[in-house]
Amino acid sequence: MIVEDPLYGSFEVEEVLKALLLSKEMERLKDVHMAGPAFLINPFWNETRYEHSVGVMLLIRKLGGSLEEQVAGLLHDVSHTAFSHVIDLALANKQDDYHEQIKEQMIEESAIPAILKQFGFDYQQILFNDAQWQLLEQEAPLLCCDRIDYTLREIHRYFSVPLQEIQQFLTAINIVDEKIVLESSEWAIWFMDQYKKIVIDFFYDPRNICSYEWMAKAIQLGLESQDITPQDLLLTDSAFLMRLQASNSIEILQLLTNMSQPLKYSICSSEDNYDIWQKKKIRFVDPLVQTIDRTVPVSTLSTIAQTKIENLLNDSKTGIFLKFH
Template identity: 65%
Template sequence: MIIGDALYGHFEIEEVLEQLILSDEVQRLKDVHMAGPAYLQNPAWDETRYEHSLGVMLLIRKLGGTLEEQIAGLLHDISHTAFSHVIDLALENEADDYHEKIKADLIEHSAIPKLLSTYGYDYEQLLFDDQKWTLLEQEAPLLCCDRLDYTLREVHRYFEVPLYEIQSFIEDIQIIEGKIALKSVDWAVWFIDQYRKVVIDFFYDPRNICSYEWMAQIIRQGLADQALTMADLMVTDTAFIEKIKLINSESIQILLSRLEAPVSCVVCTSEENYDIYQKKKTRIVDPVLIIDGQLLPVSTVSDEAKVKVAKLRSDSERGIYLKFI
């Protein structure tokens, strides 16, 4: 099977990866949007967990990762609920890790263990500790294939960053001691700028914020009224919307209609009267550089990078206040 990706090129993959991709569990991710319900506000925000999962797998492959780590990369988001991280807002889970909490249980009750066993793999060894895969996952502010893929994919699609820039950035990557490092200060600063576009400009776009707020309210109320169960969230976005449409609740139907209508609001300060306040998980990056054989955060060798990282942190920690007009 040959897999093609706009960012990374074409690859012929092993049969185990092919069969995992064709599994119901991975195919479901074709209708689970990365930006949650934001695509209801802007249909162009249509990136899916499926695209991202294949992208992470292929980037690991491109950077020399093992087949086992590619499998872990492909399946790292397998337990995301409908509308992705909106469940974390609904449950007031500031760690944004609900999908990680349910991952083991979901996998154990799926066809994945048997499929992996057919090819000689132990699913617990591969899938229950993503931190063991150093290309796939690293604690912020380090780079990892998960963080790289959604950033590069979204700035290309939503901010028109050209492919040649993205590919030139990837060429600057070097793997040192199992970690993703960069050779150039310029490319490290470039990535900080791209990451900001995603986690500040995009994540805090008022349409994104409002869509999350209203869908979270729907889920919260549906669960409280027992019109929804947590199991109802383990479907696709489309199926979950259809489920919501059948709920006999005027307030839920009003919220659903808001999701599909244009948002009219302004950003305000905390001192002003506001209708929505939302703070997402604090997200920063500080790529490491290879300097004289050492790995050093770019913020320690570049004043420009130091300022950008500090600004990214402060803006991410502040959150956003919105007032409807």
Template identity: 50%
Template sequence: MIVDPIYGEFEIEPVLMSLIESKAIQRLKGVHQAGASYLVNPLWNVTRYEHSVGVMLLIRQLGGSLSEQIAGLLHDVSHTAFSHVVDVALANKEENYHELIRASLLAQSDIPEILGAYGFNWQDILTNDQQWTLLEQELPALCADRIDYTLRDSFHYFDNPLKEIQSFLESLTIISGKIVINSLEQGEWFVKKFYQVVIDFFYDPANIFSADRMAKIIQYSLNHDFIGPDDLLLDDQQLLERLKNLSLPFLVLLFEQLENPPELVESVHNQIVFQRQKSRIIDPFITFDKNSIVKGSDVSVFIKELNKAAFERSKRGIHLSLAF
């Protein structure tokens, strides 16, 4: 049995339990979903482990195959310590470093042996994401990955009532392999929550500041060979301790700023941080008669306006200055 605060209680197959207990998945308990943000706000503490299990359970709830549930559970297994902060450190605009290293990491992990013991080939499951239409879809469509992090962050960080989340989950249906919402009201509800997470959390000045400072720490340490790529595959606390133990004046200063972050405002004047985040625009499919689907923005002025505002917000980037 496995219990999740959002999806409830499930009895799962032995292969899923064995994977959950693997070293590769257990490491994710120490990798925070939002990178270094927990260092400036301890409440921002959702982990890649919670998200990965959630994606697996959502796919299960939507009727996905056991193989797709496995793919969902393992989709973030190669995330480095501090998640996408490493992409900032490496100036990787695609934010996909974990995908680039996934095959090599998995080949050296305990995952292939576990899957093989249950008759699965890890390469068949994990080297062709396009076959898993519930797990991954290009923006602006819905997918289990996108739905879970929206619901999970909304639940933990914005106190969104579980009753509302359950109503949304009950509105989901599958048409031609795509996740579709059967209610315009629920479609508008999800888009609103999605942008709440993106704009009020992802773009929060403290979140951006923590990512910038930790990225500078990692970048400096990599460039001077104080750490290597293998160190990035530690969990957050392990890498944090390794970096702090370097006791380098430049890093000490950055760590002090993380421990005592300044008050920040969004302003282009005297800015100390600038980040341009990956554009995240959501436009879920909605159905009214189960025979045809339409984009939410085609039938909802509310969704269309939210998308327009989010696009403009993303295009501006995030300029942070010290508050006076």
């Protein structure tokens, strides 16, 4: 099976990866959007968990990761609920990890264990401890394939960063002691700038914020009224939306209608009479850079990098305040 990706190219993958890619669990992710309900306001924001998951798998492959780590990468987001992280806002889960909380149970009840067993793999060993996979996951502010892929994918699609520039960045990656290290401070700062576009400019775009606010409230109301159940959260975005639209709740239907109407808002401050305040999980990067004799965070080499981190953290801690007109 040939898998093609706009960022990384074409790869012929093993039978176990083919079987997983064709599974209903992975197929579901083709209709689970990375930006959650924001695509209901802006259809251009249409990247899916499937695209990202395949990208993570291929980036791990490109960087020399084992087949087992590629499996873990492909399936790392398989338990994401409809509209992705909006459930975390609905449940006031500040760690943004509801999908991790339900991952083991979701996998146990899926076809994934049987598929992996068919090819001689132990699904529990591979899938229930992502911390063992050094390319797939690293604690922030280090780089990992998960963090790199969604950043590169979204800056290309949403901010028109050229593929040539992204591919030049990929050639600047080295693996040192199982960690992702960049060959220069310049590339590290480049990535920091791209990451800010996603976690500040995109995540805090008012249309993104409004869609999360309204969908989270609709989910809260739906769960309270039992118009939807926790099991419904593992439907696709389209199927889950249909469940909400079938509600008799005028309030739920109004919240959904909000997302199809023009937005009239202004960004204000905490001192104003605001309608929405959101503060998302704080995310920043401080990439490792290769020097002559060691690897160090770029912030230890560059005051520019230090300032960029400080500015991003300040923006993140403040969040955003919106008022409707």
